[in-house]
Amino acid sequence: MLQNIITQFAFFLHGSKRYANTKELFANFLQNQDYHYKKYFDVFMIALIVVSIAILVYEVKNPVANWIDFFDIYVVTGIFFVEYLARLWVYNDWHKLVVKEHGKSKFLNRDFSLWTPTKEILKGKLKHILSPTAIIDLLAILPAYRPLRVLRIFVLFRVFKLLRYTKSINQFLSVLGSKKFELYTLLFLLLFVTATAGIAIYVFEYQSNEKINSLFDALYWALITISTVGYGDISPVTPEGRVVSMLVIITGIAMISFVTSVIVSSFSEKLTELKENRTIEELNKNDDFMILCGYGQMTRMFLRYYAKEYENRYIIIDNNKEQVEEALKEGYPILHEDASRHDVIDKFNLEYASITLLALTGSDVANIYITLNAKALSSKIRVVSRASNDNIAKKCYLAGADSVVKPSLIANRMMFVAITQPVMYKAIYAILTGQHLAQLDEINLLTHPKLVGKKIKELTIREHKLLIIGLEKGESREFIFNPSFNLTLEKGDVLLVMGRKMSIEYFKTLYTKKRKVGRYV
Amino acid sequence: MYKRKAFMFGYSSKRTFLAHQLGLNLTEFSIVVSDEESFARAKEKGYKNLYLLDVTDDEALESLEVNDNDYLICVMDDHHLNVFLTLSLHALFPKAEIVALSDSRHTSQKLKMAGASKIIDLYQVSANRIHNILHKPVTTKLIEELFNAEKEFSFREMVIPEGSKLDGVMAANFDFYPHNIILVGMIDNHLSKQFIFVTSGLENRFDSGDTLVCIGYMKDLDKFEKFMKN
Numbered sequence: 175m176l177q178n179i180i181t182q183f184a185f186f187l188h189g190s191k192r193y194a195n196t197k198e199l200f201a202n203f204l205q206n207q208d209y210h211y212k213k214y215f216d217v218f219m220i221a222l223i224v225v226s227i228a229i230l231v232y233e234v235k236n237p238v239a240n241w242i243d244f245f246d247i248y249v250v251t252g253i254f255f256v257e258y259l260a261r262l263w264v265y266n267d268w269h270k271l272v273v274k275e276h277g278k279s280k281f282l283n284r285d286f287s288l289w290t291p292t293k294e295i296l297k298g299k300l301k302h303i304l305s306p307t308a309i310i311d312l313l314a315i316l317p318a319y320r321p322l323r324v325l326r327i328f329v330l331f332r333v334f335k336l337l338r339y340t341k342s343i344n345q346f347l348s349v350l351g352s353k354k355f356e357l358y359t360l361l362f363l364l365l366f367v368t369a370t371a372g373i374a375i376y377v378f379e380y381q382s383n384e385k386i387n388s389l390f391d392a393l394y395w396a397l398i399t400i401s402t403v404g405y406g407d408i409s410p411v412t413p414e415g416r417v418v419s420m421l422v423i424i425t426g427i428a429m430i431s432f433v434t435s436v437i438v439s440s441f442s443e444k445l446t447e448l449k450e451n452r453t454i455e456e457l458n459k460n461d462d463f464m465i466l467c468g469y470g471q472m473t474r475m476f477l478r479y480y481a482k483e484y485e486n487r488y489i490i491i492d493n494n495k496e497q498v499e500e501a502l503k504e505g506y507p508i509l510h511e512d513a514s515r516h517d518v519i520d521k522f523n524l525e526y527a528s529i530t531l532l533a534l535t536g537s538d539v540a541n542i543y544i545t546l547n548a549k550a551l552s553s554k555i556r557v558v559s560r561a562s563n564d565n566i567a568k569k570c571y572l573a574g575a576d577s578v579v580k581p582s583l584i585a586n587r588m589m590f591v592a593i594t595q596p597v598m599y600k601a602i603y604a605i606l607t608g609q610h611l612a613q614l615d616e617i618n619l620l621t622h623p624k625l626v627g628k629k630i631k632e633l634t635i636r637e638h639k640l641l642i643i644g645l646e647k648g649e650s651r652e653f654i655f656n657p658s659f660n661l662t663l664e665k666g667d668v669l670l671v672m673g674r675k676m677s678i679e680y681f682k683t684l685y686t687k688k689r690k691v692g693r694y695v
Numbered sequence: 696m697y698k699r700k701a702f703m704f705g706y707s708s709k710r711t712f713l714a715h716q717l718g719l720n721l722t723e724f725s726i727v728v729s730d731e732e733s734f735a736r737a738k739e740k741g742y743k744n745l746y747l748l749d750v751t752d753d754e755a756l757e758s759l760e761v762n763d764n765d766y767l768i769c770v771m772d773d774h775h776l777n778v779f780l781t782l783s784l785h786a787l788f789p790k791a792e793i794v795a796l797s798d799s800r801h802t803s804q805k806l807k808m809a810g811a812s813k814i815i816d817l818y819q820v821s822a823n824r825i826h827n828i829l830h831k832p833v834t835t836k837l838i839e840e841l842f843n844a845e846k847e848f849s850f851r852e853m854v855i856p857e858g859s860k861l862d863g864v865m866a867a868n869f870d871f872y873p874h875n876i877i878l879v880g881m882i883d884n885h886l887s888k889q890f891i892f893v894t895s896g897l898e899n900r901f902d903s904g905d906t907l908v909c910i911g912y913m914k915d916l917d918k919f920e921k922f923m924k925n
Contacts, residue, residue, distance in 0.1 A: 471798055472821055475800070479822055532825060562709070563709075579828070581817045581818060581820070582709040584820050586709075586710065586713040589768065590717060593768065594717075595850070595852055597890060597906050598852045598908050601850060601892070604892070612880075614831065615834070616832075616834060639896050641879070643837065643910065653837070655912065656872065656875055668833050670837065672894055677894065
């Protein structure tokens, strides 16, 4: 009976969208580093921790008001407790396991038992409870229990809890974690030398040295000496003791140098990776950004003209070390990675950001593979691929590219025009290269709503030294060349204008900002 | 058809389309190559005016009978050789017009110094093209149409003939709208001979010999050309 109710409840949860969305929201706040609003949650938790510690420190010498005590015990601890439970909740989905097991039992025609999924669930939850971070979370709740004053010391675990919300400390620990073997070896050596030196000094100095009255004193001396701190409160008085002391000092210096070199080398090894991860994290904070694959001539040219426009919203990926170094010299953000690898593109915020990927390497095969890789990860990524000829362009489209650029073809056409129609070439070249003399630009009425309902003749186009080349109708996407002056502009229309950059920019500002200057009909 | 001769230096697989188009549109079009393979490929395509010579040899280049104002198109795949060739051609035929292909900003600078009159940097144009694709989709469509081989819509340059209806008319006073074409710019033969965009504030007078660059449907451009002549 109970089993049936639980199973039905599991099925209910499994089918409930609201439950799934709520759980996802909690998981995003607690675990998803790419979630836009997580940073606000983290800042809030850090603030709570800092306040809680400040109260503890203040409390040492001063009596605190009741409301502060109340806030510390009930509000701060309450939030920590809710957070602890929420983390336990989002760690795994018990209903999924129940439903899965139920389906499996039905398929195999065997009796369904709740025990198997329950065991799995408990195992999972226990694994979470015993994880270091969850233990810290739990210990951070304990100081709220006032009858036992000793528990107040656990407030320090609230400091450790900061680890959850501060990336730099986590990164520091992860770097140290990569040298676990070396650090454990050193720790073992340290314990061994300390113990040996401590015992030796105890044997030689006990009774001769009035400050060494126990083995603990000797071990304390050994640790202080080996760490090169040397308080001087205990010092050897016998020649044997001094010899031991000299040996311990030499060993201590060697060990400190060794520890330092291990930490420094681990940081230098991981520095590039850390920097790259930080760059990706910063980029992922944007709602839209661009990934340029390959740092060849095409990318260089693109950045030369448009890097400012995409400031802090682009990254280059190249697997050639020399190219990476060149890009770094130029000051461009670059990852030394292979863009055709699944895990490289997966680092970006594919779910929430609008990403444009330019596959601009010199190899058609690489560009197609990069396109496929990106589209396989997310169909939302907009891909513009480079192709050397029409056949490759077709393959790029098949791979999912949204647009294809054929540099050779464009250059051939420009050459042809330059020779057969030299005057026209000047016009086209200026327009295609976006020279300030004459640019083709678009004015989208969605972003310039003040233009909606106006007739073209009302736009004082001539006064602004602009040419209206055409108009794309919003709904039908029909292109009207040289539209009539009596045509009324509608929402969603796109005006195609030609003019000097400054004329176009000025015209745009007239219809985006509040009118301040100029005359309007 | 254009009467000026054109010599295209280099015939790689990437330039076959260009050679084909030029061959169709120019009365005297020659291909100059420095390797047997390209020579054989061009021959196979049916080009008659073919030269196989060492492009680093000035004497061989001199034998090409290049006249003043002829086009010399430097599209060698080896960009170092392309710059060297441009320099040699400029030294040998200073009045010829050299059009060269570049693959970088630095090469463009060198080609300019070597004497190229027009330089097409394929990456510069491509970079702008990418930007247009991303931010100016309507512009991209228009440019596609302008470059389409079977275009119905185009730019066209037209020289105002003697006794034309446009002769002596102020540019600002002439309305192109009834002809369904747009004047993009012009070269005033009597003034600077520089191309002036209409958007830079055209205050010139149309005179015979001036060149107008207009944009419009092919049929409308044809009609306007007839209108100018009558």
